[in-house]
Amino acid sequence: MDNRSTVVSRGVVAGLAAGAAMALWFLLVDGSQGQPFRTPAFLASALLGHDEVVRAAGPVALYTLVHFGLFAALGVGVCWAVSKLPSAPNVLLGLALGFLLFDGVFYLSVVITGVDIVAALGWPAVLVGNLVAGVALMGVLHMFGGAGREPWWTPLSESRVVREGVAAGLVGAGTVALWFLVIDFAQGRPFFTPGALGSALFLGSTDLDSVTINLLTVGGYTVLHVLAFAVVGMIATAIACGAERTPPMLIGGIMLFISFEALFMGVMALVAEFLLGAMAWWTIAAGNILATVGMGWYLLGRHPKLQEMLRRTHLAEV
Structure with a gap:
């Protein structure tokens, strides 16, 4: 991951994969509650400053673009950071990233929208979604490279x-x-x-x-x-x-x-x-x-x- 363009391209792909993993998780959560696309509609309404949830294709599409854009940027940043580490991207780093994302969602949602999104959506669902996204991002980066570095499970298995x-x-x-x-x-x-x-x-x-x-x-x-x-x-x-x-x-x-x-x-x-x-x-x-x-x-x-x-x-x- 020495080449800057490689970091960007791999980071974007990993970020998009993480964004898709989180989107799929909340699609399952919303579907199980009989309210398809409730989460993106709620987040789009909060982002646009609406007092009530607006279930329309436009706001949902807008939020989806923002969602994947943010994850693409996150992927590039994480890809650059892990390229400096002696060990390959791993599940443990993915879980750590998931917890950081969970904290970020709470604070940024309150600062930007004034809405406690974690409480509104339920902290277990938000936490699991962020953990899934973190593991997915690190998993994609692991597949891209790091074969010459010690696998993360080696010290654990010993x-x-x-x-x-x-x-x-x-x-x-x-x-x-x-x-x-x-x-x-x-x-x-x-x-x-x-x-x-x-x-x-x-x-x-x-x-x-x-x-x-x-x-x-x-x-x-x-x-x-x-x-x-x-x-x-x-x-x-x-x-x-x-x-x-x-x-x-x-x-x-x-x-x-x-x-x-x-x-x-x-x-x-x-x-x-x-x-x-x-x-x-x-x-x-x-x-x-x-x-x-x-x-x-x-x-x-x-x-x-x-x-x-x-x-x-x-x-x-x-």
């Missing part, structure tokens, strides 16, 4: 905490998903739990009547579900690795379990309070306990020193 943590997280996420799948089918409402949580996060649902069970709500929540468990798995793995050297760190594992239970209930109360009455408390507690047992079983299998230490502690108590 990290025991990341490798085992993600695997443990998948065990926990799969256990909880399977548990609630059984519960939902037993109650005659397949995929209700992920659909309800996804509806609360992405569509702003506040009661059972507004719950929408489709690919967007179920799939979107599932992705967040897996990511959250991956993070918990990495924390648990770090504690397990530390406990092999410093046994008292096992107390941290116990605290992690207690915090995990409290965090899940807190998130439920924050984003989907109406579900606390629709779901028996024991189903939530049982799901989390099963996930903890599954993750603990996996990590103990990967840490024989920890097994031996626990065995000796048990014999000493006996």
